[in-house]
Amino acid sequence: MTDFTLEQLDAIVAARANSDDETSYTRKLVNKGVAKCAQKLGEEAVEAAIAAVQRDREELTAEAADVLYHLLVVLNISNVPLQDVMKELSRRTGQTGLEEKASRPQE
Numbered sequence: 001m002t003d004f005t006l007e008q009l010d011a012i013v014a015a016r017a018n019s020d021d022e023t024s025y026t027r028k029l030v031n032k033g034v035a036k037c038a039q040k041l042g043e044e045a046v047e048a049a050i051a052a053v054q055r056d057r058e059e060l061t062a063e064a065a066d067v068l069y070h071l072l073v074v075l076n077i078s079n080v081p082l083q084d085v086m087k088e089l090s091r092r093t094g095q096t097g098l099e100e101k102a103s104r105p106q107e
């Protein structure tokens with residue numbers, strides 16, 4: 001059991017994204033722009049999906065960590081607070097996933 005939270009990682013990511021520390025991977029990635037950050041998020045998500053299909057729990061754990069980290073980078077560079085995502089998830093808790101899907105605006 002760990003008490004490390006996504007909120008804590010989000011605060012680290014925000015601080016590193018705005019730092020001038022050249023040893024920071026976060027800063028290096030953010031400096032490449034939103035398209036590169038989004039590309040990395042997509043790649044990590046695909047790798048996590050592959051690990052799941054392969055029933056590789058260890059690899060899935062590592063890839064899921066990569067996905068969450070890169071999602072926080074993308075939210076940060078897009079100025080979408082993690083708090084807003086949590087609020088949206090909270091809003092959905094009163095209904096089933098299928099009800100939530102049905103309530104979305106039709107495209």
Ligand SMILES: N=c1c2ncn([C@@H]3O[C@H](COP(=O)(O)OP(=O)(O)OP(=O)(O)O)[C@@H](O)[C@H]3O)c2ncn1[C@@H]1O[C@H](COP(=O)(O)O)[C@@H](O)[C@H]1O
Nearest residue numbers: 009012013016017023024025026027040043065066069070
């Ligand atoms: N959680 C992470 C984390 N997860 C994954 N990664 C990095 O994500 C990268 C993904 O690996 P890849 O091989 O796919 O990417 P790459 O080859 O480095 O990049 P490209 O050549 O594809 O652009 C690796 O360099 C990982 O180190 C992370 N980098 C940082 N963090 C956290 O963010 C904090 C701040 O990190 P810095 O910004 O480096 O100080 C750290 O303390 C960590 O807690």
